[in-house]
Amino acid sequence: MKKLVLALLLALAVPAAPQTQPQTAADPWWKHAVIYEIYPRSFQDSNGDGMGDLNGITSRLDYLKNLGIDAIWITPFYPSPQIDYGYDIADYKAIDPEYGTMADFDRLVSEAKKRNIRVLLDFVMNHTSDQNAWFKESRSSKANPKRDWYVWRDGKNGGPPNNWLSWFGGPAWTLDPKTNQYYYHYFYAEQPDLNWRNPEVKKAMFDVIRFWLDRGAAGFRIDAVSRLYEDPNLHDDPILPGRNAYGDPNIEHKYTDNLPEVHDTLRELRALVDTYAGNPVLISEADQPNIAELTKMYGAKLDEIQLPMDFQIADVNQLSAAKFRKLLDEVEHNSAGGQPHYFFSNHDQPRQWDRYGDGKNNDQIAKLMAALLLMPRATPQMYYGEELGMRTTPPARVEDVKDPIGKKGWPEEKGRDGERTPMQWDSSKNAGFSTAAKTWLWIPPTFSTYNVTAESKDPNSILNFYKRLIALRRSNPAIRDGNYVSVNQDDANVLSFLRKGEGESVLVALNMSGQAQSVKFDLAAQGVKQPRARVLLAAPASPTDSVALNDVTIPAFGVVIATVK
Numbered sequence: 001m002k003k004l005v006l007a008l009l010l011a012l013a014v015p016a017a018p019q020t021q022p023q024t025a026a027d028p029w030w031k032h033a034v035i036y037e038i039y040p041r042s043f044q045d046s047n048g049d050g051m052g053d054l055n056g057i058t059s060r061l062d063y064l065k066n067l068g069i070d071a072i073w074i075t076p077f078y079p080s081p082q083i084d085y086g087y088d089i090a091d092y093k094a095i096d097p098e099y100g101t102m103a104d105f106d107r108l109v110s111e112a113k114k115r116n117i118r119v120l121l122d123f124v125m126n127h128t129s130d131q132n133a134w135f136k137e138s139r140s141s142k143a144n145p146k147r148d149w150y151v152w153r154d155g156k157n158g159g160p161p162n163n164w165l166s167w168f169g170g171p172a173w174t175l176d177p178k179t180n181q182y183y184y185h186y187f188y189a190e191q192p193d194l195n196w197r198n199p200e201v202k203k204a205m206f207d208v209i210r211f212w213l214d215r216g217a218a219g220f221r222i223d224a225v226s227r228l229y230e231d232p233n234l235h236d237d238p239i240l241p242g243r244n245a246y247g248d249p250n251i252e253h254k255y256t257d258n259l260p261e262v263h264d265t266l267r268e269l270r271a272l273v274d275t276y277a278g279n280p281v282l283i284s285e286a287d288q289p290n291i292a293e294l295t296k297m298y299g300a301k302l303d304e305i306q307l308p309m310d311f312q313i314a315d316v317n318q319l320s321a322a323k324f325r326k327l328l329d330e331v332e333h334n335s336a337g338g339q340p341h342y343f344f345s346n347h348d349q350p351r352q353w354d355r356y357g358d359g360k361n362n363d364q365i366a367k368l369m370a371a372l373l374l375m376p377r378a379t380p381q382m383y384y385g386e387e388l389g390m391r392t393t394p395p396a397r398v399e400d401v402k403d404p405i406g407k408k409g410w411p412e413e414k415g416r417d418g419e420r421t422p423m424q425w426d427s428s429k430n431a432g433f434s435t436a437a438k439t440w441l442w443i444p445p446t447f448s449t450y451n452v453t454a455e456s457k458d459p460n461s462i463l464n465f466y467k468r469l470i471a472l473r474r475s476n477p478a479i480r481d482g483n484y485v486s487v488n489q490d491d492a493n494v495l496s497f498l499r500k501g502e503g504e505s506v507l508v509a510l511n512m513s514g515q516a517q518s519v520k521f522d523l524a525a526q527g528v529k530q531p532r533a534r535v536l537l538a539a540p541a542s543p544t545d546s547v548a549l550n551d552v553t554i555p556a557f558g559v560v561i562a563t564v565k
């Protein structure tokens with residue numbers, strides 16, 4: 001009996017991923033990494049105040065290691081009035097006491113290093129908090145030396161200087177009575193935009209980069225990077241039809257988004273990080289409108305951002321083989337040597353479980369999305385809890401809303417609290433996230449079954465499927481290094497592609513429909529000679545070890561990953 005239990009346990013256990021492979025400048029670590037976004041307020045609370053913190057993250061590094069994560073991106077933990085939960089930074093070179101101390105940060109980096117996990121920080125370069133000492137000085141008088149660090153203008157006809165609107169509702173200009181001028185803010189009024197045309201701003205912000213690289217950061221995710229520059233002539237933006245959730249007219253942010261100057265700054269920033277050893281990486285939050293703008297983020301000589309986040313693919317918002325195929329192919333044919341960077345969920349948008357689920361088969365669809373994220377030629381970025389099938393749990397009442405845009409836009413825009421709820425570790429009180437009487441955001445009711453402890457024991461869990469996929473990325477040379485070749489391009493239901501290796505290739509087939517599909521593959525043109533493929537991984541599990549390429553049956557929303565020769 002004991003033996004049987006042991007055998008069963010062994011069968012259930014998914015092996016931990018092997019150590020990270022060595023890197024070279026031509027083949028840097030970030031090309032093969034799985035990056036995991038942590039919203040520190042919601043990952044793990046270590047001191048019982050209901051909010052996550054740096055020590056909490058450190059205490060969970062073994063979990064991340066076991067999952068196969070190579071790098072964590074931690075959203076801002078710097079001193080902040082927390083109007084935008086950390087994206088309003090009052091001091092760029094310190095830790096907010098809510099999250100811990102500098103010693104805690106150093107310990108997190110060194111403990112992560114022991115586990116081969118790199119730590120990436122969030123670099124908010126477009127704007128600061130209005131409580132930042134720089135802004136306090138800037139607003140104090142027109143003659144202050146830091147006046148020009150921000151964008152100040154006189155009003156026009158008794159109102160703001162032009163019609164620019166904030167992404168978060170209302171005018172992008174706020175009148176400061178002290179000097180009777182307006183300052184510009186793409187986001188909340190508490191987040192004044194820095195003036196990147198001022199060389200002192202660049203100097204101060206590049207100094208921030210050095211500070212954290214010196215402390216062991218392995219790179220940065222750059223916030224809102226396309227918004228760094230504004231048209232100096234303050235042209236009005238074009239008004240579009242309709243209104244948004246805040247009651248403002250829709251607008252094209254033509255004169256405040258993607259100005260060419262952004263790229264000059266990114267080139268300089270890249271040159272700076274390249275002076276550090278270890279291939280530090282720059283990731284951009286670039287919700288670029290099309291492939292051309294996305295490609296520009298790499299730089300004409302691949303001398304800007306290494307990993308621009310691809311929002312086109314993240315936000316297809318529909319299980320459409322044709323749409324994903326088209327976008328994946330576009331990336332393959334346009335990125336000119338740049339490394340694609342895919343993700344689906346993050347702290348700003350509803351989780352993928354809800355956005356791609358059909359309401360009935362969401363757990364299976366979560367596995368399908370995991371394979372879509374982890375199997376193409378790209379660096380994948382995950383969001384904490386997606387590996388559990390965590391779902392979006394928006395506030396039930398306006399009184400519960402924390403994110404200011406949810407208060408402003410209620411009920412049409414409920415804000416981003418729903419995707420920021422605490423990580424679900426186990427089925428105990430507060431899902432094992434905190435011992436506090438009340439956590440800063442509610443715990444979704446699904447925590448009792450969708451949690452790390454329960455899913456670790458279930459061989460068919462979403463969590464174990466992620467682990468297997470990540471382990472495959474490391475162990476299989478074609479998945480690690482192979483090209484991406486789209487196959488069966490006319491199939492409206494099944495998205496199929498090859499990861500083409502030397503000798504062996506891997507076929508990935510993703511059924512995006514709610515019906516089983518029988519698919520025929522003729523891969524002779526791809527050099528495949530053998531009629532059968534050996535199944536590496538499938539969800540639902542494949543009844544056989546191999547399949548005939550001329551007749552592969554894939555269950556509804558199923559995934560088949562198989563070696564072909």
Ligand code: GLC
Nearest residue numbers: 084087187223224285347348
């Ligand atoms: C980015 C962040 C978002 C924040 C905004 C303003 O989009 O991801 O959370 O509100 O920038 O800093």
Ligand code: CA
Nearest residue numbers: 047051052053
């Ligand atoms: Ca805490």
